[in-house]
Amino acid sequence: MPPLTPKALIFDVFGTCVDWRGSIIAEGRALDRRWGTAVDWPALADAWRGRYQPALDEVRSGRRPWTILDVLHRESLDALAPSFGLDKLDEAQRDHLNRVWHRLTPWPDTVAGLTRLKRRFVIGPLSNGNFALLTNMAKHVGLPWDVNLSCELYRAYKPKPETYLGAAGLLGLRPTETMLVAAHYSDLQAARACGLLTAYVHRPREFGDKPKNDLPADPTVDVVANDFEDLATKLGCC
Amino acid sequence: MPPLTPKALIFDVFGTCVDWRGSIIAEGRALDRRWGTAVDWPALADAWRGRYQPALDEVRSGRRPWTILDVLHRESLDALAPSFGLDKLDEAQRDHLNRVWHRLTPWPDTVAGLTRLKRRFVIGPLSNGNFALLTNMAKHVGLPWDVNLSCELYRAYKPKPETYLGAAGLLGLRPTETMLVAAHYSDLQAARACGLLTAYVHRPREFGDKPKNDLPADPTVDVVANDFEDLATKLGCC
Numbered sequence: 001m002p003p004l005t006p007k008a009l010i011f012d013v014f015g016t017c018v019d020w021r022g023s024i025i026a027e028g029r030a031l032d033r034r035w036g037t038a039v040d041w042p043a044l045a046d047a048w049r050g051r052y053q054p055a056l057d058e059v060r061s062g063r064r065p066w067t068i069l070d071v072l073h074r075e076s077l078d079a080l081a082p083s084f085g086l087d088k089l090d091e092a093q094r095d096h097l098n099r100v101w102h103r104l105t106p107w108p109d110t111v112a113g114l115t116r117l118k119r120r121f122v123i124g125p126l127s128n129g130n131f132a133l134l135t136n137m138a139k140h141v142g143l144p145w146d147v148n149l150s151c152e153l154y155r156a157y158k159p160k161p162e163t164y165l166g167a168a169g170l171l172g173l174r175p176t177e178t179m180l181v182a183a184h185y186s187d188l189q190a191a192r193a194c195g196l197l198t199a200y201v202h203r204p205r206e207f208g209d210k211p212k213n214d215l216p217a218d219p220t221v222d223v224v225a226n227d228f229e230d231l232a233t234k235l236g237c238c
Numbered sequence: 239m240p241p242l243t244p245k246a247l248i249f250d251v252f253g254t255c256v257d258w259r260g261s262i263i264a265e266g267r268a269l270d271r272r273w274g275t276a277v278d279w280p281a282l283a284d285a286w287r288g289r290y291q292p293a294l295d296e297v298r299s300g301r302r303p304w305t306i307l308d309v310l311h312r313e314s315l316d317a318l319a320p321s322f323g324l325d326k327l328d329e330a331q332r333d334h335l336n337r338v339w340h341r342l343t344p345w346p347d348t349v350a351g352l353t354r355l356k357r358r359f360v361i362g363p364l365s366n367g368n369f370a371l372l373t374n375m376a377k378h379v380g381l382p383w384d385v386n387l388s389c390e391l392y393r394a395y396k397p398k399p400e401t402y403l404g405a406a407g408l409l410g411l412r413p414t415e416t417m418l419v420a421a422h423y424s425d426l427q428a429a430r431a432c433g434l435l436t437a438y439v440h441r442p443r444e445f446g447d448k449p450k451n452d453l454p455a456d457p458t459v460d461v462v463a464n465d466f467e468d469l470a471t472k473l474g475c476c
Binding site: 070131136152153170172 | 369370371385391408409
């Protein structure tokens with residue numbers, strides 16, 4: 001295998017950079033104390049995320065025109081609210097809860113690993129999260145991105161090819177100079193089909209105690225890393 | 239006047255953040271030594287920049303489809319090369335020289351001022367420079383942007399309203415929550431017409447010894463600052 005020479009690393013975010021499930025549970029429990037609610041937050045987090053791919057599919061299929069993730073998240077929340085004892089929340093509370101996705105917290109190695117990777121590569125998120133969501137998240141928890149490559153810029157959701165090729169194109173790079181980093185094998189395979197380099201990062205706690213084993217025994221990726229610090233080391237960052 | 243409460247500051251780049259003229263002259267003289275050329279670099283810098291607005295006007299008017307600035311810069315360079323003793327440059331040399339616009343150096347206060355402003359606001363360039371140009375420039379000289387809001391994202395050049403409104407929209411902000419920072423009054427007036435807040439920064443050396451006085455005696459802007467450090471102080475940044 002020739003040495004890997006990416007110029008930019010682009011990152012999946014939900015699950016790869018941040019712990020969406022743990023963040024929703026932690027913030028939700030604090031909201032319970034403030035709002036006097038008593039929500040099953042692990043169940044709500046799973047149900048909310050469970051509506052994610054079906055909602056994106058409506059847009060990917062063309063059945064629905066381009067719609068940003070904040071809107072899709074809010075529709076899912078409104079649909080779930082009655083079953084979770086949240087139907088009495090007013091508009092401001094619902095908006096605040098919906099924007100928990102702007103305040104997700106990183107895995108313990110994320111910021112340190114990105115800081116090392118940033119010294120050598122251009123780094124940015126390639127996420128289905130809308131541009132403002134990713135901007136606010138980075139500002140909130142200190143993700144040191146060089147650029148924001150949100151799928152909103154291409155008006156298409158991963159794994160559509162125009163997202164991977166759009167990110168490389170904006171950066172003025174060939175696909176082979178661009179590496180997708182993700183904790184989801186299907187995302188990486190779609191990027192690889194577009195010619196990008198690929199790095200799988202293990203995130204065994206993405207779904208809490210529920211096991212996560214989406215990496216085949218013989219995966220077709222360029223790098224497999226245990227976390228972002230390991231990735232930085234494997235890519236030659238000091 | 240009510241207190242200014244922008245959430246994001248977006249910046250003109252050429253002339254406002256970086257010294258395009260001084261950078262081209264300095265790098266050009268180094269290239270003379272390497273290439274054995276003897277170019278009048280101040281004159282070339284002025285002539286190259288002189289072709290900037292006419293080239294953008296072809297796109298703004300719709301006479302020409304969307305074309306990124308790297309391509310327009312290269313066409314201008316190729317047109318000027320024979321008059322400046324550069325007609326013998328090969329393709330690699332022309333490409334390298336054209337990308338001097340990716341390597342422009344900041345004014346002395348730029349990085350320190352942006353670093354202070356970044357603590358309080360989302361900061362990003364809103365420039366006619368293409369996305370890769372702005373990304374590479376930031377990486378090259380350490381401009382600490384949160385996001386890149388290049389006009390390439392809207393496929394329109396300033397002062398088209400869709401550029402100012404597009405940047406605020408991507409950030410999920412109202413125009414009145416977004417402040418344009420520029421050393422050019424016309425840019426600020428176009429942003430103001432879209433509802434944005436505005437900050438004029440004096441850059442008296444943008445054109446070298448040629449005086450620059452584009453700020454009216456009674457300007458309609460929200461802030462006037464001597465440089466980015468002064469701007470940070472005036473916007474309450476420690």
